Amino acid sequence: MSGPTFSAVPLARGGEGLFPATIACVHCGQTAPTGERFCCPGCAVAFDTIERLGLGRYYRQRLLDPAARAPRPEHDTDLDLTRYTVANPDGTHTLSLAVDGLQCGACVWLIETVLARDPAVTAARVNMTSRQLKLTWSGPAEDGAKLVGLVSQLGYRLVPFDAQALAGARDIAGQKLLRALAVAGFAAGNVMLISIGLWAGDAAGWLAGMGPATRDLLHWASALIALPAIAYAGRPFFASAAAALRHGRTNMDVPISVGVVLITTMSLIQTFAHGRDTYYDSAVALLFFLLAGRVLDHRARGQARATAEQLLTLRAADVAVLCPDGTTVRRPQQAVMRGDRVIAGMGERIGVDGVVERGSAPLDTSLVTGESRPVMAAPGTAVFAGTLNLGAPLTVRATATGDATLLADCVRLIEAAEARRSRFVILADRVARFYAPAVHLTALLTFLCWYLAWATPLGESLLIACSVLIVTCPCALALAVPVVQVIATSRLFRQGILLKSGTALERLAEVDTVVFDKTGTLTEPSLKLDMDGVSKSDLTEAAALAASSRHPLARALLIASGPVVAAGDVTETPGQGLRSRDTRLGSAAFCGVSSLISTDQPELWFTRPGAPPVRFAFTEQARSDAVPTIARLRKMGLSVRIVSGDHPAAVAKIAAALGIEQWDAGCSPVEKVRTIEAMRGQGHRVLMVGDGLNDGPSLAAAHVSASPATAADVSQTVADVVFQGTNLAPVAAIVETARRARRTMRGNLALALGYNLLMVPLAVVGWVTPWLAAAAMSGSSLLVMANSFRIGRPQ
Amino acid sequence: MTVILYLLAASLVLGGGGLALFLWSLRAGQFEDLDGAANRILFAEDDE
Numbered sequence: 001m002s003g004p005t006f007s008a009v010p011l012a013r014g015g016e017g018l019f020p021a022t023i024a025c026v027h028c029g030q031t032a033p034t035g036e037r038f039c040c041p042g043c044a045v046a047f048d049t050i051e052r053l054g055l056g057r058y059y060r061q062r063l064l065d066p067a068a069r070a071p072r073p074e075h076d077t078d079l080d081l082t083r084y085t086v087a088n089p090d091g092t093h094t095l096s097l098a099v100d101g102l103q104c105g106a107c108v109w110l111i112e113t114v115l116a117r118d119p120a121v122t123a124a125r126v127n128m129t130s131r132q133l134k135l136t137w138s139g140p141a142e143d144g145a146k147l148v149g150l151v152s153q154l155g156y157r158l159v160p161f162d163a164q165a166l167a168g169a170r171d172i173a174g175q176k177l178l179r180a181l182a183v184a185g186f187a188a189g190n191v192m193l194i195s196i197g198l199w200a201g202d203a204a205g206w207l208a209g210m211g212p213a214t215r216d217l218l219h220w221a222s223a224l225i226a227l228p229a230i231a232y233a234g235r236p237f238f239a240s241a242a243a244a245l246r247h248g249r250t251n252m253d254v255p256i257s258v259g260v261v262l263i264t265t266m267s268l269i270q271t272f273a274h275g276r277d278t279y280y281d282s283a284v285a286l287l288f289f290l291l292a293g294r295v296l297d298h299r300a301r302g303q304a305r306a307t308a309e310q311l312l313t314l315r316a317a318d319v320a321v322l323c324p325d326g327t328t329v330r331r332p333q334q335a336v337m338r339g340d341r342v343i344a345g346m347g348e349r350i351g352v353d354g355v356v357e358r359g360s361a362p363l364d365t366s367l368v369t370g371e372s373r374p375v376m377a378a379p380g381t382a383v384f385a386g387t388l389n390l391g392a393p394l395t396v397r398a399t400a401t402g403d404a405t406l407l408a409d410c411v412r413l414i415e416a417a418e419a420r421r422s423r424f425v426i427l428a429d430r431v432a433r434f435y436a437p438a439v440h441l442t443a444l445l446t447f448l449c450w451y452l453a454w455a456t457p458l459g460e461s462l463l464i465a466c467s468v469l470i471v472t473c474p475c476a477l478a479l480a481v482p483v484v485q486v487i488a489t490s491r492l493f494r495q496g497i498l499l500k501s502g503t504a505l506e507r508l509a510e511v512d513t514v515v516f517d518k519t520g521t522l523t524e525p526s527l528k529l530d531m532d533g534v535s536k537s538d539l540t541e542a543a544a545l546a547a548s549s550r551h552p553l554a555r556a557l558l559i560a561s562g563p564v565v566a567a568g569d570v571t572e573t574p575g576q577g578l579r580s581r582d583t584r585l586g587s588a589a590f591c592g593v594s595s596l597i598s599t600d601q602p603e604l605w606f607t608r609p610g611a612p613p614v615r616f617a618f619t620e621q622a623r624s625d626a627v628p629t630i631a632r633l634r635k636m637g638l639s640v641r642i643v644s645g646d647h648p649a650a651v652a653k654i655a656a657a658l659g660i661e662q663w664d665a666g667c668s669p670v671e672k673v674r675t676i677e678a679m680r681g682q683g684h685r686v687l688m689v690g691d692g693l694n695d696g697p698s699l700a701a702a703h704v705s706a707s708p709a710t711a712a713d714v715s716q717t718v719a720d721v722v723f724q725g726t727n728l729a730p731v732a733a734i735v736e737t738a739r740r741a742r743r744t745m746r747g748n749l750a751l752a753l754g755y756n757l758l759m760v761p762l763a764v765v766g767w768v769t770p771w772l773a774a775a776a777m778s779g780s781s782l783l784v785m786a787n788s789f790r791i792g793r794p795q
Numbered sequence: 796m797t798v799i800l801y802l803l804a805a806s807l808v809l810g811g812g813g814l815a816l817f818l819w820s821l822r823a824g825q826f827e828d829l830d831g832a833a834n835r836i837l838f839a840e841d842d843e
Contacts, residue, residue: 182821
C-alpha cells in the first residue's frame with residue numbers, strides 16, 4: 001500500500017516462522033504478543049465465553065479466511081438499537097442486524113447457539129448469504145442490547161438496520177426472477193407437451209391426422225396456459241424494454257418484448273380463426289431460456305451487493321467527545337466540530353481525522369490503508385477516521401470531521417467516478433442497437449411483399465411476417481453474452497478471483513494499459529536488509545537486541561542474521577528504538593547519530609560504546625512473481641506503468657528492478673486520478689491495480705480495476721475484481737480470461753446471427769412451420785451454450 | 796377423444812401443484828440462504 005503517510009511505527013505481524021514465540025491468537029488468529037495466547041483482552045473474554053458454554057467445537061470446525069476481517073471483538077455498545085427494534089403483536093420484539101465477520105458455517109452455528117441458550121430468545125436465524133441476523137426475543141425492547149452484546153463480544157460486529165427501508169435486505173429482484181422462471185418453466189413444459197401432439201397430428205397420413213375440433217381444443221388449452229404465463233414471466237423484459245424506450249434507447253429486451261408480444265397476438269388470432277399454426281410454445285420457451293440466463297447472471301453477481309453496503313455502516317457509530325469540563329458526551333459523527341477532543345476507547349473505531357494528543361496504542365488501519373499489521377500511534381501521530389484502536393484509550397484532536405474526513409472524501413470521489421463509468425454500453429446492447437431495427441424492418445418488408453405485391457390475404461401475410469420474427473428471435477443472441485459471463489465468472493471464482501461487476505469482463509478485455517500501485521501491490525509487505533557493507537558480527541550483535549522486538553525492521557534484521565541469542569535487559573521505546581544498557585538500536589535520533597545519508601530508505605542505526613555507529617538500510621522486495629506477471633502482461637500487448645504515492649527514489653528502484661520505464665511517484669489520490677484521466681484522454685483503456693484507501697478514487701476512475709483481497713475495504717468495494725492470495729499472477733489471468741470470454745461472446749453472436757441469416761430466407765418465403773421454428777430456436781440456443789462451455793475448460 | 800380432456804386436466808393439475816409448491820417454498824424463504832443451507836448440515840446434531 002502507499003497509504004497516507006503514517007508518522008507511526010508499524011508493529012510486527014506473525015507468520016514468518018523464524019520466531020516460534022510469535023503465535024496466532026487462539027480466538028481471532030491475528031498475531032498475539034510474544035508468549036501470550038491472545039492478542040487482546042477482548043479475545044480472551046470471547047474464548048472464555050465460548051469454552052464456558054461448551055461450544056469449543058467452533059474452533060475445531062471453523063475455517064478462517066486470512067483475507068477476511070478477523071473475529072476480534074470491538075466495542076460498539078453505544079448503538080441505538082431501540083430505533084430499529086420492531087414490536088410484534090404477541091409481545092415479542094424483533095431486530096434485524098447486519099453481521100460483519102461472518103466467515104463460515106461454524107460462525108452461523110456459534111451465533112445461533114449462543115443466542116438460543118438465552119431463555120428470552122424465541123428465534124435467532126443467521127442468513128449466511130446476506131450476512132444478516134434476525135433476532136426475536138420475549139421481554140422488553142431494551143433487552144436487545146444485552147443479546148446483541150452476547151454476539152459482539154465474540155468478535156462479530158452487529159449493525160442494526162431497518163428491514164423495511166433496506167431494499168437489499170431481501171433479494172427482491174432475485175426472487176422475482178425465480179418466480180418468473182418457475183412460471184415460464186411450468187408453462188413451457190405443458191405447452192410443449194401439447195405442441196408435440198399438434199405436430200404429430202399435423203403429419204397427416206402418418207398418424208391418421210387430427211380433426212379440426214381436436215386441434216382447436218389443443219390450441220385453446222395452449223393459449224390458456226401460455227397467456228397468463230407470458231403476462232407474468234415476461235414482466236422483467238417488458239419493464240426493461242419500456243424503460244429503455246422511454247429514455248430513447250434500445251436494448252436487447254426491446255426485440256425480445258416485441259417478438260413475444262407479436263408471436264402471442266398472432267397465435268391468439270390464429271386460435272380464434274381456427275387456424276392451423278400457433279406459436280405459443282416458441283413464445284414460452286423463449287421466455288424460459290432467457291429467464292434461466294438472467295437467474296444465473298443474477299446469482300453470479302450476488303456477492304457484490306453485500307460488500308457495497310459495508311461502507312455505509314461505518315458511519316453509524318457515535319463519537320465520544322471530551323468536554324472542557326472533563327466529561328464526555330457521545331455525538332453523531334456529523335455533529336463533531338474541528339478542534340474537538342475525541343476519545344477512542346479500546347476496540348473502538350476513531351470517528352474523525354485528527355492528531356493524537358494523549359496516549360499511545362496500536363491501531364488497525366486496514367480499513368484505510370489495507371496494511372494489516374497494527375501501526376503504533378503516539379502523541380503527534382496523524383490518524384484517520386475508520387481506524388480501529390487496539391490498545392489503551394487515545395485522545396485525538398479532530399482536524400477533520402464528518403464529510404471532511406479522508407474516508408468521506410474518498411467515498412465522494414468514488415461515487416463521482418462510478419457515475420461516469422456506468423455509461424459503459426455492454427456488447428449485447430450494442431448488438432441490439434442494429435439488430436432490432438434490422439429484424440423488424442425485414443418482418444415489415446416481408447409482410448408488405450406478401451400482402452401488397454402478391455395479394456395474399458391479410459391473416460396469412462401477418463403469419464408469415466411473424467414467422468420471420470420467430471426465427472430471428474433473439475433467444476440465442478440474448479444467451480450469447482450472459483452464458484459466457486456466468487461460466488467465466490465461476491471459472492475465475494474457483495481461482496479465488498471475484499468479479500463484482502457484470503460488465504467487468506467486457507471492460508477487462510478492452511484494456512491496453514495496466515497501472516500498478518507500488519507498495520503492497522507490486523511489493524511484498526515485508527522489507528529486506530541491504531547487506532552491502534554490513535559485517536556479520538555487527539549484524540549478530542544488533543540482532544541480539546532486535547530479537548525482543550516485534551517492529552518490522554527489527555524482524556527484517558533478524559531474518560537477515562539468522563537465529564541469535566536474545567540480549568537481556570532490553571527496553572523498547574515505541575516508535576524510536578531499543579536499548580540494552582549503552583547499546584542502542586533504532587532511529588538516528590534515538591541513537592544520537594546525525595545522519596548524513598538521505599533517509600528515503602527505511603533504516604536502523606546501531607550504536608555501542610567504543611565503536612562507530614552502524615547503519616542498516618532496508619529495501620522493499622518486489623513480489624516474487626512480479627517479473628513473470630509483467631512479462632506476461634507485456635506479451636499480451638499491454639503497457640505497464642506505476643503510479644505511486646511513495647518517494648521517487650523508492651519507486652525508481654522498484655521500477656528498475658521490474659523493468660518498468662513509465663512511473664509516477666509522490667502522487668496524492670487526486671493526482672493519481674488526474675494521471676489516470678490523462679491516460680484516458682489519450683485514448684487508453686486503463687486497468688488499475690491498487691489496494692490502499694488512497695487508490696480508491698483512481699480505481700473508480702480507471703476503465704476497470706482490481707484489488708488484492710488484503711486491500712482496504714474501501715478499495716475492495718470500488719474494485720471490479722478482487723483477487724485472493726499473495727501473488728500478482730491473477731492480474732494476468734483475469735485479462736487472459738476476459739479476452740477469451742470476449743472471443744467466445746463474439747463467436748456466439750456470430751453463430752446466432754449466422755443461424756438467423758440461414759433461417760430468415762425460409763421464413764420470408766413462408767416455409768417455416770411451428771415445429772421448425774421451435775427446433776430452430778432450441779437448436780441455436782443449444783449451439784450457443786455448447787460453444788460457451790468451451791471457456792470452462794483449461795486451455 | 797374425450798380422454799384428452801382428462802389428460803390435459805391431469806397434467807395441468809400435477810404441473811400446477813409442483814409450481815404452487817415451488818412458489819410456496821420460495822415465499823417461505825427456503826431459497827433465501829442457499830449458502831447457509833449447505834453449511835448447516837455440518838452442525839445439525841446440536842439443533843433442537
